[in-house]
Amino acid sequence: MHKFKSLQTFYWKEETFYILDQRLLPHRVEYLPCKNHHDVIAAICTLAVRGAPAIGIAAAFAMALCGFQSLPECSSYERLKARLAEASQELLASRPTAVNLAWALQRIEKWLSMNDHLTPREIAAGLLEEAEKIFKEDVEHNRMIGKNGSALVPEGASILTHCNAGSLATGGFGTALGVIRAAAQEGKNIHVYIDETRPLLQGARLSSFEMFYENIPATLIIDSCAAYLMKKGQVDLIVVGADRIAGNGDCANKIGTYALAVLASYHKIPFYIAAPLSTIDLELSSGDKIIIEERSSEEITSFAGNSVAPENTSVFNPAFDVTPAGLITALVTEKGIVHKPDQEKLYKLCTKV
Ligand code: MRU
Numbered sequence: 280m281h282k283f284k285s286l287q288t289f290y291w292k293e294e295t296f297y298i299l300d301q302r303l304l305p306h307r308v309e310y311l312p313c314k315n316h317h318d319v320i321a322a323i324c325t326l327a328v329r330g331a332p333a334i335g336i337a338a339a340f341a342m343a344l345c346g347f348q349s350l351p352e353c354s355s356y357e358r359l360k361a362r363l364a365e366a367s368q369e370l371l372a373s374r375p376t377a378v379n380l381a382w383a384l385q386r387i388e389k390w391l392s393m394n395d396h397l398t399p400r401e402i403a404a405g406l407l408e409e410a411e412k413i414f415k416e417d418v419e420h421n422r423m424i425g426k427n428g429s430a431l432v433p434e435g436a437s438i439l440t441h442c443n444a445g446s447l448a449t450g451g452f453g454t455a456l457g458v459i460r461a462a463a464q465e466g467k468n469i470h471v472y473i474d475e476t477r478p479l480l481q482g483a484r485l486s487s488f489e490m491f492y493e494n495i496p497a498t499l500i501i502d503s504c505a506a507y508l509m510k511k512g513q514v515d516l517i518v519v520g521a522d523r524i525a526g527n528g529d530c531a532n533k534i535g536t537y538a539l540a541v542l543a544s545y546h547k548i549p550f551y552i553a554a555p556l557s558t559i560d561l562e563l564s565s566g567d568k569i570i571i572e573e574r575s576s577e578e579i580t581s582f583a584g585n586s587v588a589p590e591n592t593s594v595f596n597p598a599f600d601v602t603p604a605g606l607i608t609a610l611v612t613e614k615g616i617v618h619k620p621d622q623e624k625l626y627k628l629c630t631k632v
Contacts, residue, residue: 286445286451286489286492287451288328288333288336288446288447288449288450289340290310291340291407291410291411294314294344294347295312296312296318296319296337296344297311297312298311298313298319298322298328298337299311300322300327301326301328301447301485302325302326304484305484305485305487311327313340313344314348315344315348316342316345316366316370317369319341319344320341320369320373323337323338323373323380324373324374326479329481330443330447330449330520331378331380331520331522331523331554332379332417332421332448332449332450332454332557333448333449333450334373334374334379335377335380335382335413335417336383336410336414336417336450338371338383338384338387339383339384339386339387339406339409340407341370342363342366342367342370342387342410343406343407343409343410345362345363345366346359346363346402346407347407349362349399350399350400350403353399354399355399356395356398356402359399359402359403360391360395363406367384367387367388370384375571375572376522376569376571376572376598376599377558378524378559378560379522379557379558382557383413383557386409386413390405390406414450415450417449417450417555418449418450418451418452420555420556420557420613421452421454421457421555421613422452424454424457424458424554424611424612424613425453425458425460425461425462426461427612427613427615427616428461428551428553428616429458429465429467430616431458431516431549431551431611431616432458432459432462432467433467434467434468435467435468435469436469436470436516437469437470437472438469438470438471438472438514438515439471439473439516439518439539440455440456440459440473440486440517440518441476441502441517441519441533441535441536442476442482442536443456443476443481443482443484443485443486444519444520444553445457445460445486447489448485453489453520454520454553454611455518455519455553456489456490457553458518458551458553458611459471459495459518460493460495463493469495470496470497471490471497471498472497472498472505472508472513472514473486473497473498473499474501474502474505474535475500475501476533476535477501478596479578487499505538505542509545509546514546515548516548516550517539517548517549517550517551518551518552518553518611519533519536519551519553520532520552521552521554522558522599523558523560523569524552524558524559524560524610524620525563525569525601526559526560526561526562526563526565526625527566527625528604528607528610528620528621528624528625529565529566529601529602529603529604530552530554530566530602530604530607531566531569531571531599531602532552532600532602533599533600536600536602537600537602537606540603540606540607541606543606544606549608550606551608552602552620553610553611554610554612555612555613556613556614556628559628561625561626566603567601571597571598571599571600571601572599573597573598574596574597575596576596578596579594580592580594604619604620607620610625612628614631615628
């Protein structure tokens with residue numbers, strides 16, 4: 280059916296971190312060898328690796344790369360720590376919206392401060408172990424999100440999704456696509472509508488690829504077709520991922536998500552966000568405080584290398600938007616489902632052991 284062996288987002292081999300280059304999908308499966316943290320930053324900025332949890336995991340491995348690379352010049356814990364702190368700041372600046380990046384770097388920093396008795400070589404090896412743990416845990420959490428979310432998917436459901444919140448956007452299995460995958464694995468007869476997701480077509484290129492890969496029936500639509508489908512009664516539920524969830528439940532996700540939530544409310548269709556706890560940012564009181572990345576105008580003024588707008592056309596290209604908590608039917612996490620998420624429920628969810 281398909282010619283690729285797996286949807287493995289990345290792997291580590293002999294002090295090199297290999298990233299599945301998502302810019303080439305669905306036509307080519309090629310892994311980008313990253314030898315140092317600068318290579319990983321370039322991969323994140325150019326979206327060779329993208330999706331909130333995936334960039335967090337990549338950043339953790341980048342820190343391990345930096346650890347190994349710095350060994351010849353850093354003979355003490357203090358020197359290595361200073362070098363790693365610089366790398367961490369550079370990684371943090373690579374994309375601003377997804378909080379998983381900061382979350383993973385903070386976890387690495389915490390590990391580092393708890394292991395000041397180790398030699399630099401032990402530190403580098405320990406950082407790699409911690410990155411592998413983050414990677415593994417992400418896949419486990421996604422499987423739990425899938426299992427929890429599948430309970431919200433009725434037999435025969437027609438599901439709409441946006442962008443790519445699948446295996447490729449995470450360590451594996453996916454969040455929104457994890458819910459869909461779990462429902463399909465449980466034998467539910469489902470059908471998926473995939474928004475193409477302008478301008479970079481993560482839906483067309485990546486989510487369609489994942490659904491095709493797993494034989495889950497799916498139909499690709501242009502983003503502006505979603506309203507028409509809902510009006511015709513052809514969407515039973517919507518499930519998408521998130522890049523950052525503010526303390527009050529407002530969710531940042533790929534541009535176009537907010538429009539879907541408004542449409543869902545108008546058509547009385549359940550609207551679900553599937554995301555791990557690492558995407559929740561309790562430090563932000565509301566979605567207004569989330570920094571929205573703006574990307575280059577060429578993403579809109581050209582298509583497949585051809586210009587589609589007059590030269591010097593003025594462009595506004597935010598990569599994400601924020602859906603207010605009031606429009607979210609439920610948040611699906613590895614710890615369970617939070618109906619009508621709000622500050623109190625999110626705080627409880629994140630602090631309960
Ligand atoms: O710009 P991208 O492709 O990184 O945007 C990705 C999304 O918006 C995803 O929906 C989000 O990161 C969730 S991934 C599980």
